[in-house]
Amino acid sequence: MSKLEKAIVAIVEVFEEYAGTDEDKRKLNNAELGALIKAQLSCPEFKDKVDEGDAKEALEGIDKNHDGQVSFKEFSKCVANLSEGYFKKKYGKEKGGKCKHHK
């Protein structure tokens, strides 16, 4: 499998690992979500590289329908938002037309 395919499989596996501790293996309950965030999204080396506002938004928005249950769809969107926050911090906000000529 390619690097991207492996990353996708890893996202699913992390969700499975944490969602699988109660009877509903397809949803993260509040405790499972807390455990996931603590273990998987708390490395300072990573956090330092993600736009703070984006990270906050991604994590607060994770349970959009506020039922205390996070589906894989909600989780995968959160991961997309976090990766966008990582990209944004690295490259700056999307504007910067001035640098168009640099190679």
Place this chain on the structure above:
Amino acid sequence: MSKLEKAIVAIVEVFEEYAGTDEDKRKLNNAELGALIKAQLSCPEFKDKVDEGDAKEALEGIDKNHDGQVSFKEFSKCVANLSEGYFKKKYGKEKGGKCKHHK
């Protein structure tokens, strides 16, 4: 870094690798997108595990504003949709309201 953090970094790195072949390093043009899909999302072992409709939708929806340029935001959403397609094929469609009472 955790498994999830590494997956997020990998998604950014794959985008960078393919977006970096022309002057606009922050967007995938059509050729770059084609090269990325060919090299990174064509492994039969992976494709077999993704819901076909979801994969089609994810890849067709990648350039939503149809400007021939794929931003990281669009790309990360596509990756989220692909991972959802992978999850869905593994666990079946989200329905099963009958089980609402289970813990």
